[in-house]
Amino acid sequence: MALEHAILVSLEERPGSGYELAGRFDKSIGYFWAASHQQIYRTLKRMVELDWVAVEHVAQQGRPDKKHYRIAAGGRAELRRWLAEPSEPAHLREELAVKVRGASLGDVAAVRAEVARHRDHHAERLDVYRVIEKNDFPDPGSLHGRGLHQYLVLRGGIRAEQGMVEWCEEVLEALGRDQS
Amino acid sequence: MALEHAILVSLEERPGSGYELAGRFDKSIGYFWAASHQQIYRTLKRMVELDWVAVEHVAQQGRPDKKHYRIAAGGRAELRRWLAEPSEPAHLREELAVKVRGASLGDVAAVRAEVARHRDHHAERLDVYRVIEKNDFPDPGSLHGRGLHQYLVLRGGIRAEQGMVEWCEEVLEALGRDQS
DNA sequence: GCTACCTATGCAACAAGGTGCACTGCAACC
DNA sequence: GGTTGCAGTGCACCTTGTTGCATAGGTAGC
Structure with missing residues (x-):
């Protein structure tokens, strides 16, 4: 743990x-x-x-x-x-993915709306991280030790949120094309 | 649940x-x-x-x-x-991020090795996904309904693993620069 | 003949996480 | 004068997830 x-x-x-x-x-x-x-x-x-x-x-x-x-x-x-000590890689646990996979068994439009909601949430979170990045780490190249480590974790959060936003966009686009 | x-x-x-x-x-x-x-x-x-x-x-x-x-x-x-029904966005739970954030309290080189291990793991996983993508979904543009939904979830997995690999690379590079 | 693994299900106990509630008292708002 | 929010700690209970073990026959390799 x-x-x-x-x-x-x-x-x-x-x-x-x-x-x-x-x-x-x-x-x-x-x-x-x-x-x-x-x-x-x-x-x-x-x-x-x-x-x-x-x-x-x-x-x-x-x-x-x-x-x-x-x-x-x-x-x-x-x-x-x-x-x-070595640690296990975390496995994904994305409820939204299960919903997308099962979308055809229910209301696809409702799942699409859910994906849009999640995209907005992750976009907001991404903005928060970006602001922190700009304010707290204006010059990343000069970072060392603890400050650098904190910055790198923030970078991970930015990547994760951005990835989620992009995936949601991809899903929305594809589901939109499929329905029309 | x-x-x-x-x-x-x-x-x-x-x-x-x-x-x-x-x-x-x-x-x-x-x-x-x-x-x-x-x-x-x-x-x-x-x-x-x-x-x-x-x-x-x-x-x-x-x-x-x-x-x-x-x-x-x-x-x-x-x-x-x-x-x-709407669902909560999943929150991250990345042990590796906690280790990176705390790296300066222990052996930074050991944490770096851990990050490399995880990068390798995610790269392997990414390969698996890429093979599935190529074999099972040779023509994504023509997908509809259930097949499309399965493909989109796979795409999510690909994005997540790729994001992790890239983040690990960024961390390795930065920690390497900091130590030398 | 022995070890090991696959198919197949399940109990018991424990660890980790989540939900709801309880108590106290100040400050601010309307 | 009442509600809301902040500061502060904690119990009790329930759900989820993990670990270890038990059972049992078949197949395959050495």
């Missing part, structure tokens, strides 16, 4: 509370590895028991107390171990 | 046993929606209870008896319902 490792990477970049981590998983890191706040709280608890992260209770006024997490020595060791 | 629906689509194309379905999920359909034989047996059982599929016990000589499944009226109705 990699949720622990995604959390470790995120905590290493910046320590914080579970709530804060959940926020990060709603953007940045979470674009490539989604997780709900439930999963994060539960996993953090387990990671404390494993001594991968250290907790510190922080009392607050006007707000509920929070727990501040930071990566511990055990977590760093685990990260190093995991980074060196 | 879409495993039921993937099974329905597959059974509609061709009825068969759970074992046979598991085989299909190891190739064709399974390239876009993976499932183990355990999942398939369990899901088929549930689908029989729901009257989405019909079973027929087939006695065999020299081999264990098998159960032959075909889609039932309830399954066709469910498929139509599901096809018309």
